Amino acid sequence: MDLFQGQNLLEFADRFKTDENCLEYLSYFKWKDGFICVKCGHTGSQIRKDHSRTCNKCSHIESATANTLFHKVKFGVRKAFFICFEMATTTKSLSASYVAERFTITEKTARLFMHKVREAMKSSGKHPIKGKVHIDEFVIGGKEEGKVGRSYNSKKKKIVCAVELNEEGKVKRMYAMGINNYSSKELKKLFDKHISKEAKVTTDLWKGYRPLMDDYNITQVESEGGVNFKALHTMIHQVKSWIRTTYSWVSELNINRYLDEFCYRLNRSQMKNNVFNNIIGRMVTTEKIYQSKFVCR
Numbered sequence: 001m002d003l004f005q006g007q008n009l010l011e012f013a014d015r016f017k018t019d020e021n022c023l024e025y026l027s028y029f030k031w032k033d034g035f036i037c038v039k040c041g042h043t044g045s046q047i048r049k050d051h052s053r054t055c056n057k058c059s060h061i062e063s064a065t066a067n068t069l070f071h072k073v074k075f076g077v078r079k080a081f082f083i084c085f086e087m088a089t090t091t092k093s094l095s096a097s098y099v100a101e102r103f104t105i106t107e108k109t110a111r112l113f114m115h116k117v118r119e120a121m122k123s124s125g126k127h128p129i130k131g132k133v134h135i136d137e138f139v140i141g142g143k144e145e146g147k148v149g150r151s152y153n154s155k156k157k158k159i160v161c162a163v164e165l166n167e168e169g170k171v172k173r174m175y176a177m178g179i180n181n182y183s184s185k186e187l188k189k190l191f192d193k194h195i196s197k198e199a200k201v202t203t204d205l206w207k208g209y210r211p212l213m214d215d216y217n218i219t220q221v222e223s224e225g226g227v228n229f230k231a232l233h234t235m236i237h238q239v240k241s242w243i244r245t246t247y248s249w250v251s252e253l254n255i256n257r258y259l260d261e262f263c264y265r266l267n268r269s270q271m272k273n274n275v276f277n278n279i280i281g282r283m284v285t286t287e288k289i290y291q292s293k294f295v296c297r
């Protein structure tokens with residue numbers, strides 16, 4: 001299979017001219033490690049013209065899109081490929097209304113599919129940060145009231161965010177997740193998913209981090225108005241303005257999806273050449289999600 005590389009839209013349009021081109025690409029990703037029948041577990045199959053497969057034992061036919069996040073996409077797999085490409089390579093914010101207009105689909109359809117792509121962008125949590133990490137919390141949404149310090153305004157969404165820094169103090173990776181409050185128990189969720197016990201963690205003086213010191217290597221320093229967490233606060237500023245300009249209203253249920261999308265792109269900004277294949281691979285392996293799982297607003 002001739003894998004697509006890079007971010008050039010003209011080359012992309014040239015490579016994926018028809019739904020059939022896309023189905024062939026999907027079938028490659030889906031069965032590159034071999035076919036296993038979902039009905040009977042048999043591994044022998046016939047490849048059909050439309051790139052689906054027929055099980056040699058029970059004759060069950062499985063399409064290239066079945067059991068993937070492309071399952072039953074109403075507007076055709078080619079448009080879906082383009083939306084994946086845009087979402088994986090853009091450096092700008094991409095709203096559902098913009099995508100709807102560009103691909104002549106309804107805004108609701110665009111929003112639902114974009115949430116599926118975000119689901120595929122979710123971190124596996126398999127590569128916890130081992131090096132130097134800065135962690136802080138922030139809020140998104142609600143009306144700004146000029147309050148200083150940790151906000152307890154319930155309309156705002158509370159988020160905890162970690163950045164891994166390289167030797168020069170630049171951001172290598174970032175993870176963020178919504179939390180219910182700033183307690184140790186809630187903060188620990190981010191640590192357990194993304195931070196290795198070997199990592200050298202720095203936080204500000206918030207007491208919520210103290211109980212985590214038993215398990216993690218945490219140093220607390222005065223924030224000095226953010227001066228001591230400059231790279232982290234630059235990222236937080238970017239997430240906030242990205243969400244503010246794209247999504248006027250982000251539901252509690254979906255906040256993590258937007259954070260996943262932001263972190264996915266940031267964490268792959270050095271690997272853009274292969275980012276499309278990465279997202280297609282994830283779309284194929286992430287279990288299909290039913291509409292009911294989303295709050296579509």
Ligand SMILES: [Zn+2]
Nearest residue numbers: 037040055058
């Ligand atoms: Zn079978």
